[in-house]
């Protein structure tokens with residue numbers, strides 16, 4: 640069973656998706672981290688970030704792998720091939736570089752393939768921009784999180800401060816507006832609400848309220864639709880269009 644959590648940057652997807660995964664006992668897949676890992680590795684090698692074919696060929700040559708810190712229940716480490724990217728993917732520089740990278744149709748084809756392989760079997764909370772629309776269109780539950788851009792900028796500023804990253808509200812606000820604009824208007828798999836997704840405006844909700852709401856829904860869906868085991872043995876890719884169809 641897949642729970643798809645999509646939404647714009649700073650909507651609280653990551654924290655919510657992780658807590659929902661923990662409470663449901665599901666695996667967790669952060670697809671944004673995958674785009675970020677490719678962006679960092681490509682920047683290190685001086686690959687032209689607007690060259691979709693070069694990015695795809697480079698990405699295709701490596702596996703992207705998530706790993707657990709000792710004692711962790713959810714994976715927090717990300718590897719591109721043998722290179723650990725964990726500490727490098729969330730800088731303001733990568734925030735800026737990753738939008739055009741993720742807008743390359745050729746690269747998205749490879750990401751789609753990798754994401755479907757990673758989430759193919761078992762119970763997953765998958766977070767991103769196009770999970771409910773493209774990657775897992777038959778997800779059992781689709782949630783689209785939103786919040787007004789000022790609130791998202793406030794949350795991101797606090798998050799950066801907690802991580803010890805220099806941050807200033809006004810530039811974060813502008814960067815979020817730029818990324819929203821880019822993510823919503825790109826040609827391939829733009830940020831959009833799936834027809835059958837629940838849209839949740841979290842501007843005035845606490846993280847706990849959002850998580851509680853999703854967990855209740857997910858429990859109902861699991862019990863009613865998939866049976867008590869959540870369809871854990873199911874192949875989540877059954878019935879999906881052939882990989883490449885959306886990205887040709």
Ligand code: DC
Nearest residue numbers: 670671672674737738741767768769
């Ligand atoms: O969620 P995030 O900020 O870590 O995502 C990083 C970038 O990747 C962002 O520009 C949106 C893009 N992305 C995407 O296009 N599709 C996804 N499924 C996940 C992220």
